[in-house]
Amino acid sequence: MAAVGTMAAMGPLPAMGALPPLPTLGVPGVPELKPLTRYEAMRLGPGWSHSCHAMLYAPNPGMLFGRIPLRYAVLMQMRFDGLLGFPGGFVDRRYWSLEDGLNRVLGLGLGCVRLTEADYLCSHLTEGPHRVVAHFYARQLTLEELHTIEISAVHSRDHGMEVMGMVRVPLYTQKDRMGGLPNFLANSFVGTAKFQLLFALKILNMVPEEKLAEAVAATQRPKKVAIDQAGGAAGHLHVHKAGNELAKAGNELAERAEHPGAAQAGAEQQLVGLEGQALAEQLAGAEALEQPAGLGADAVAEQPLTEAME
Numbered sequence: 001m002a003a004v005g006t007m008a009a010m011g012p013l014p015a016m017g018a019l020p021p022l023p024t025l026g027v028p029g030v031p032e033l034k035p036l037t038r039y040e041a042m043r044l045g046p047g048w049s050h051s052c053h054a055m056l057y058a059p060n061p062g063m064l065f066g067r068i069p070l071r072y073a074v075l076m077q078m079r080f081d082g083l084l085g086f087p088g089g090f091v092d093r094r095y096w097s098l099e100d101g102l103n104r105v106l107g108l109g110l111g112c113v114r115l116t117e118a119d120y121l122c123s124h125l126t127e128g129p130h131r132v133v134a135h136f137y138a139r140q141l142t143l144e145e146l147h148t149i150e151i152s153a154v155h156s157r158d159h160g161m162e163v164m165g166m167v168r169v170p171l172y173t174q175k176d177r178m179g180g181l182p183n184f185l186a187n188s189f190v191g192t193a194k195f196q197l198l199f200a201l202k203i204l205n206m207v208p209e210e211k212l213a214e215a216v217a218a219t220q221r222p223k224k225v226a227i228d229q230a231g232g233a234a235g236h237l238h239v240h241k242a243g244n245e246l247a248k249a250g251n252e253l254a255e256r257a258e259h260p261g262a263a264q265a266g267a268e269q270q271l272v273g274l275e276g277q278a279l280a281e282q283l284a285g286a287e288a289l290e291q292p293a294g295l296g297a298d299a300v301a302e303q304p305l306t307e308a309m310e
Contacts, residue, residue, distance in 0.1 A: 033124035052102035053088030054137040074169040083190040111152040182218035
């Protein structure tokens, strides 16, 4: 009866159709993952695995180069496999709650932080053949607390083994539209880590959604400088080949000069063919060199600047 009275005091439960939809990422170029509530995730059958990871962050009033606002310090880590990810790991639901399992893993990698259900942010079903639901947590700290965790992580059991080190995520974008967050997003991430980073930055209002979309789009544009360099290398290859052919012809002429007579007619005929081939190679090399010169001018005009976007 007491439970009934408590529920009555809370008012009627909302109808299922009235529940607000779960938030999505909605950033072009990033595959969307299916969201589900914590309650739905806990009702999944025994055939599902549960991974729990956490984003630790702090407001950061610092200014890079005295003019680029840092806004927040967000921690990620470089893993043993060269991929970027968040602290955490798989949790065996037969023995641990989500938070207990997460804190156990965090203790091995960070050493001095404990999260609670209040830090829970979202859950998503992952893509691929494995049936995994990825739970994500976020805890805001002070900058001093975050720095203490960075120091503690260096002395943790996993440092230098499963974890190569902690890194901070640059949340700004420079005027070249690649420096900062776009270049960071161009790295390789493990599993759902990249999606979870973008999702948290959006949901927690740490980076405007349009800035996230611009950063992701910047990583998908072709790199013109790399194309220019490839064209230049091809041009140098043609010139080098033509030089080799000319040197070969010179050597053969020197050898035949020592044995004139019957071989003279054949040598002259072969020389004509070699000179024609070398001339064709030189012309091809010159044409290959002309194209990178035009592209290179564009590349110079687009050299990165070190100032932040206004």
